[in-house]
Amino acid sequence: MTAVRQVSEAVSDGSFSVGLVGGSVQAAAGALAGSGANAFYGVEGPEFDVSRYASDATAAEALVRKTGATVVVVPATSRFSRAIPGVVQRVEGRIDTHVTAVNVEDGRPSIERWYYRQRMVATLARAQRPWFLLIDAGVFAAWSGAGGAAKVEAVAAELPDLRTRVEGEQAASAEAQTIRPDADLLFVAGAGWTKKQQDGQTHLKDAESLIWDFLQKSRASLGSSKSLVDQSAEGEDVISFMSHVNQVGQTGSTPRHLKGLATCCHGEEPHVVGWRFIKERRAVNLDAGCGWAQGKADVLYVADAFKVMAKVNEVLGNS
């Protein structure tokens, strides 16, 4: 909504419509009643309650045709990231994904988007309409305003023959669930968790259970340094629920969480690339001269991460 309001100032003097898709959309419209929207349109019914390409694309197409929107701002949820590209084809529009900023110059909107693993940022403007912008979560501050009564105009969407019947939802496996893009906190584990500790021994099982316990209690997303995930390829003992998809950094992912906590990780430059968008950074390391101390963390706790995380888990367990 914050993005919509910004774009609409540039393209339509602040006027915009809200399109909603779902089993029942009245509650969502009510929550946005104070947003300044001119009109609310909804495609609703049991077939639109579930995430499915055919019904989602049909609903979104009907809304775009009904409103005649020239710029369509869509949240980059998995549901709409999947359905919207097809809608763009049907209405002969253009799309930009992973939009990280919207700027306005001389009344014309342009967007920012990163390329080559976040090494280059591009500014793009397009003449073709409708122009669809998929906005990544966390890029704009969440809009907050008064709810109230909103009148929703029902829009008919004619469903094609549905080949997919949604029978229910199943949670992803425990491994996949360690990556939680919507979590406030990114917890990064480094290779130090598997290294010999002060007693001359490694403590992999302790590391595993401390990290797992913390993830369960905090619902943080799990990231890893390259050194830690590479250990599996070298045949060394590894943390069982960690894989290459957890890797953060220049050759890994660049997640967008509000806060980050690095543990047993040196914090070298390639890794810091992966933290580009993390706003509040803290680290726990035994070495007061580690990379995080060189201006890369807001707070560095010079401490044993095994002890710190045991205490944190104890505190979280009691809260």
Ligand SMILES: Cc1cc2nc3c(=O)[nH]c(=O)nc-3n(C[C@H](O)[C@H](O)[C@H](O)COP(=O)(O)OP(=O)(O)OC[C@H]3O[C@@H](n4cnc5c(N)ncnc54)[C@H](O)[C@@H]3O)c2cc1C
């Ligand atoms: C081209 C290129 C691309 C790369 N891309 C990436 C990338 O995308 N992501 C990435 O992560 N790396 C990347 N790297 C590797 C990177 O340079 C580092 O080698 C790597 O990040 C180091 O991982 P680490 O900090 O976990 O391990 P280490 O450097 O081994 O650091 C372990 C740390 O743990 C600390 N420690 C040990 N025990 C404890 C304890 N009990 N409590 C607290 N602290 C403890 C130690 O003091 C040490 O600082 C790249 C390298 C190259 C050349």
